[in-house]
Amino acid sequence: xxxxxxxxxxxxxxxxxxxxxxxxxxxxxxxxxxxxxxxxxxxxxxxxxxxxxxxxxxxxxxxxxxxxxxxxxxxxxxxxxxxxxxxxxxxxxxxxxxxxxxxxxxxxxxxxxxxxxxxxxxxxxxxxxxxxxxxxxxxxxxxxxxxxxxxxxxxxxxxxxxxxxxxxxxxxxxxxxxxxxxxxxxxxxxxxxxxxxxxxxxxxxxxxxxxxxxxxxxxxxxxxxxxxxxxxxxxxxxxxxxxxxxxxxxxxxxxxxxxxxxxxxxxxxxxxxxxxxxxxxxxxxxxxxxxxxxxxxxxxxxxxxxxxxxxxxxxxxxxxxxxxxxxxxxxxxxxxxxxxxxxxxxxxxxxxxxxxxxxxxxxxxxxxxxxxxxxxxxxxxxxxxxxxxxxxxxxxxxxxx
Ligand code: GDP
Ligand code: MN
Numbered sequence: 001x002x003x004x005x006x007x008x009x010x011x012x013x014x015x016x017x018x019x020x021x022x023x024x025x026x027x028x029x030x031x032x033x034x035x036x037x038x039x040x041x042x043x044x045x046x047x048x049x050x051x052x053x054x055x056x057x058x059x060x061x062x063x064x065x066x067x068x069x070x071x072x073x074x075x076x077x078x079x080x081x082x083x084x085x086x087x088x089x090x091x092x093x094x095x096x097x098x099x100x101x102x103x104x105x106x107x108x109x110x111x112x113x114x115x116x117x118x119x120x121x122x123x124x125x126x127x128x129x130x131x132x133x134x135x136x137x138x139x140x141x142x143x144x145x146x147x148x149x150x151x152x153x154x155x156x157x158x159x160x161x162x163x164x165x166x167x168x169x170x171x172x173x174x175x176x177x178x179x180x181x182x183x184x185x186x187x188x189x190x191x192x193x194x195x196x197x198x199x200x201x202x203x204x205x206x207x208x209x210x211x212x213x214x215x216x217x218x219x220x221x222x223x224x225x226x227x228x229x230x231x232x233x234x235x236x237x238x239x240x241x242x243x244x245x246x247x248x249x250x251x252x253x254x255x256x257x258x259x260x261x262x263x264x265x266x267x268x269x270x271x272x273x274x275x276x277x278x279x280x281x282x283x284x285x286x287x288x289x290x291x292x293x294x295x296x297x298x299x300x301x302x303x304x305x306x307x308x309x310x311x312x313x314x315x316x317x318x319x320x321x322x323x324x325x326x327x328x329x330x331x332x333x334x335x336x337x338x339x340x341x342x343x344x345x346x347x348x349x350x351x352x353x354x355x356x357x358x359x360x361x362x363x364x365x366x367x368x369x370x371x372x373x374x375x376x377x378x379x380x381x382x383x384x385x386x387x388x389x390x391x392x393x394x395x396x397x398x399x400x401x
Contacts, residue, residue: 001227004052006101007241008205008223015196017189018219020211022103024052031077032070034102045069046105049076051085053095054246056224057141061087063097066105073102088141098245106213106221116209116221117176118142119190121197124157132156132164132194136176138209164194178212185218193220200238201231254313259298259306261313266291268395269314269323269357271307273298273332281326284388288395293317302327302337308344311355322358322398324391329365337363338371342378358383358398362391 003011009019021042023034035047051063058064063085067073077100084094107114116138124131135153137145146153154175158164166187173186189210197205206224213219232239244252254261260275268290272278275297282292294317298310307325314323327337341361348355360383363371368386375384383398385391 001229001232001239001242002054002246003225003227003241004054004099004101004243004246005050005223006052008225009220011200011225011238012193012196012220012223015192015199017192017196018185018217019223020048020103020106020219020221022050022101024099025077025081025102026099027081028074028077031081031100031102032074035067035070035073038102038104042104044104044108046108047073048103048105049073049080050101050103051080051083051097052099052101053085053090053097054243055085055087055089055095057087057089058085061085061090061094063087077102095246106211106219108214113214115212117212118145118153118208119193119210120204120206120208121194121202122204122206124155127157129157129160130194130197131158132168132172132190134172134176138211142206142208158194163198164191166191180216182212182216182218185212185216189218189220200225201228201235202226203228250313250316254296257309257313259296259310259313261297262295263317264292264294265319266293267319267321268399269293269296269317269320271296271298271310271314271323271325271327273300273302273327277326277328281324284326284392285324285395288392288399290322290395290399293320298327300332302332302340304340304343304347307337307340308347311344311348312353315353315355315357320357322360322395323355324395325359325361325363326391327361327363327365329363329367329371333367334363334365334371335367335374338374341382342375342380345378345380345382360385360391360394360398362386362388 006024013019025031025034047067049065051058065076067076080100083097085097086094118135118138120133133155137152156168169187169190172190173183178186204226207220209221211219211221248263250263268285270281272281278297285292298306362385372384375382383394
């Protein structure tokens with residue numbers, strides 16, 4: 001689960017990581033109030049207005065702007081709230097901005113004395129350990145740094161049984177070229193950051209930029225935080241931070257119905273039981289000249305109700321040209337699934353939502369023959385196949401016609 005910058009910063013702050021202070025505003029009136037409050041608390045007279053959407057590169061898209069007085073806070077907030085923000089990480093259509101974070105300006109007073117660094121905490125899949133990735137080249141796209149100057153990206157692997165050791169935090173600060181007060185500040189920052197990552201059960205932290213202020217404070221100016229969904233049950237307060245407006249509407253609906261669904265770009269919908277079978281079914285669709293429109297794992301109980309829900313969700317995608325149902329009857333019997341498909345088909349027709357695209361059904365396993373018979377005898381325009389290859393051929397045939 002991804003968080004907004006302001007939520008990520010809240011979590012960091014709760015673990016003692018220094019952050020650029022900010023207050024969320026939903027309209028320009030709240031924005032001006034927020035700016036006044038920040039001035040009272042921090043003494044700042046300049047503010048930064050930052051669009052809160054789940055996408056990076058907001059600065060480049062005009063979603064992060066400096067305001068030098070309250071009039072500018074007001075006018076910039078008016079411009080940004082409600083806009084469709086397009087960044088290198090969004091679609092061409094962009095993302096609607098529902099709220100902004102009004103921040104204290106931390107590049108005071110001499111911008112020339114500030115430094116920007118890059119820092120992330122994530123799993124190193126090669127070593128199976130968490131690592132801190134960092135660079136002197138902060139504030140810009142890390143992918144660009146990786147391409148042009150890969151020697152300026154450092155990594156520090158962390159032994160899970162020992163945690164981050166003090167010498168590792170110091171090494172990071174040295175490698176970033178720090179000394180004196182700033183070095184001490186960075187050691188504190190890195191240690192708190194790693195604790196926050198572990199304690200919050202996050203799967204990724206990306207702080208870009210980490211800022212060294214002109215008075216040698218080290219702080220997080222940006223925060224991209226991804227929490228591990230599987231651990232949310234032990235962080236009820238974080239679970240509440242979920243912003244459904246930022247997520248794919250069909251995925252949200254499917255997940256609420258207990259279906260494991262991921263929306264994709266293609267033209268062939270698929271409904272499968274088991275994640276492994278779903279992956280190979282998507283390969284099969286690709287080999288047949290189609291493109292999978294989704295990943296959908298209906299799970300163990302593929303009864304009429306679940307199958308109908310699955311069809312309805314798949315069909316919300318307007319690019320669907322065919323649906324491939326690929327179910328392995330191990331615990332669930334194929335004939336029961338077949339009955340579920342027939343019932344779902346009929347129910348939808350009765351409800352005035354008749355399925356218009358061809359459906360190819362492959363049922364293999366317990367009672368597969370009975371299942372094929374049941375579908376054929378139902379008189380519905382459903383293609384029933386048994387072998388994997390037959391399913392592939394049928395998809396190809398249907399797409400060509
Ligand atoms: P991103 O573009 O989505 O990564 O958003 P960031 O939070 O990283 O902000 C983009 C850029 O805005 C940063 O790289 C900074 O250069 C700039 N910025 C952020 N906070 C301040 C600030 O307090 N003062 C000034 N002058 N610039 C800031
Ligand atoms: Mn950033």
